[in-house]
Amino acid sequence: MVEVVVVGSGPNGLAAAVIAARAGLSVRVLEAQEQAGGGSRTAELTLPGFHHDVCAGAHPMAKASPFFRAFDLAAHGVDLLTPTVSYAHPLDGGVAGLAWRNLESTVADLGGDGRAWRTLFGPLVENWPDVVDLAMCDLRHPPLKIATGIKFATRLLEQASPLSDTIFQGDIAPAMFSGVAAHAITSPRAFPAVGAALLLGTLAHAGGWVIPRGGSQAIANAMIADIESHGGEVVTGHRVDDFAELAAARAVLFDTSPAELLRVAGDRLPERYRHGLGRFRYGNAACKVDFALDGPVPWAAEGADLAGTLHLVGTRAEAAYAEHQVDSGVFADKPYVLAIQPGVVDPTRAPAGKHTFYTYAHVPNGSDRDISEQVIDQVERFAPGFRDLILAKHVTPAAFMPDHNANYIGGDISAGAMTTRQTLFRPLARWNPYSTPIPGTYLCSSSTPPGPGVHGMSGLHAAHHLLRKRFGIVTDPLDLLRGSAPAYR
Incomplete structure (x- = not known):
């Protein structure tokens, strides 16, 4: 038995x-x-030789969670590759916010907002194992990390309130934070979204968002x-x-x-x-679009080609509006698109000279609409010429997500x-x-x-x-x- x-x-x-x-x-x-x-999971979704991640593609927790720290994926033969830039957030005009693995490199890039970014993330990066242990607990028996808990909580309250609009002076830093918060597929200012942004943003500068070979x-x-x-x-x-x-x-x-x-x-x-x-309740959903490309994505912004993950939505205000539209049950005019380009560190994903490109866009739960054209438009916005590189695409509308994972009710990848x-x-x-x-x-x-x-x-x-x-x-x-x-x- x-x-x-x-x-x-x-x-x-x-x-x-x-x-x-x-x-x-x-x-x-x-x-x-x-x-x-x-x-x-990984499969050839578009063309032979192009290996796409079916669900998750980049893994901030693969080295950081208490389970994986103890299990030690590397010791089990998993080659965890770390992009130089954990994530990039392009804006119009050929500029992008870059979350370098090194916090101080990001601080230097952000100019006048660099000090505020250091103040926001520096204490969390210094104590990242405590941050992870706190965020990954069962919420019934939190670890006794009082100092770290206070630092996390004060930043959570700040970024979930109108005070967050006073922290940064430019457009890039607030857009970067909102781009990470939108991983939660809800308002970037909601408490769970801000909590996710603080955790994932910390890990971006403490080990990076790894991609398995x-x-x-x-x-x-x-x-x-x-x-x-x-x-x-x-x-x-x-x-x-x-x-x-x-x-x-x-x-x-x-x-x-x-x-x-x-x-x-x-x-x-x-x-x-x-x-x-x-x-x-099951929440807002994702339409996933995978691409086989004839070459690397031609990003307009310097440094975006080094990022494993990109958030394609524009400014903080645009991110908030896009999520508000989806929350209201309608399709965003310019949807939030999360993109992963594993080829920046892993040449095994595609034939020589070619690339795989992973995207998902936020949509209302249960949508059966193919929004790949809107996704292409959003990528083209920040990478002119992208469309010309497409060899093939594979679309999974939200309503069909449960066909390959029954946990994703209506396309809610957060379960x-x-x-x-x-x-x-x-x-x-x-x-x-x-x-x-x-x-x-x-x-x-x-x-x-x-x-x-x-x-x-x-x-x-x-x-x-x-x-x-x-x-x-x-x-x-x-x-x-x-x-x-x-x-x-």
Whole structure:
């Protein structure tokens, strides 16, 4: 009999499986798709030889999250490549804000706003492990990092208020901050968006936003190999439709959306809990457009060609307006486009001289519209001549995102709206957000704290509860990952 079954093979499900297998438990991961990895997969989406990341493309947390710091992807053969510029934010007129890995280089580039940028990020960069530990906790047991917590909180309150408009004098620095905040696919001034910007902005200057050689699949493959080396198995092409097939396991983890848990578990869940999960909100969405290019993107702004990630939306005001339009259920006139150009560090993604180019644009949830022309227009705005380089494109409208990842309801790649309430109480207002009323059954997806991203921490937190409550294993999961302690009951 298998002791632990994990439904879904995204980074969180694999993280939980890694921990359970290292604790000496028999583990089986069941994945509906033919390719394991969830939000960290790579495939030839456009033309042969062009390798595109299906979901996540750049990984600020791949070296920074407590799970990956302990797991050590590099030690598992994953080559994490670091662009010289973590992200770029072009503006009209051939200029761009550049988030160099070195904070002081960014400060120097920003001129008169450099000092304010240092004041905003300097103390967080100096204490980046504490910032990450705070942001990646389960929100019920925050680490006792009082000084760092105060620094983070004061900046959160400042940037989420009208005070943020008084911090910078020019256009570039505020646009850069809003561009990172819009990763949350909501108003750049919302508390969850500002929190994400502070975390991701800190990591841009503390290690950088890494890109795995060969694609994000390398991260999933390393975790799968570790599971298998400890006796576990990962089964693909296996869709779970009835909880009855899981009932023999001593513990079950769902790396799925609440909607999928409801679909599979159904009436086994108490009515009140079912009602609560049914009220969980899914947020604004993304239309993803992948390109095969005949050469590098011809950015007008100097330095943009060095960035792994780019935010294409224009000024802070334009970013706010674009997100407001999507929040209102309409398509933005000039959408926020997040772009990744892995070829700046990884020549293996495309044939010699060619490039892959990854983009997604924010759209209303459930949209089936192909907005690739608007995406091309937005890239052309900052890189004249881009259109002439396109060899092929692959479009995934928001409504079709669940076809390759059932967690992305209506194209919501955050697996749940990033509202303040749903950040603090995700998916429900429970002391243990991972447990369910079914004994031994847990939710461990991005729909639980700390939320979206390839960090493995939702899986780690859920596995921590599972080990203690179901198996009496009290060893710290991080020690299991480091190999510094056996599983102790």
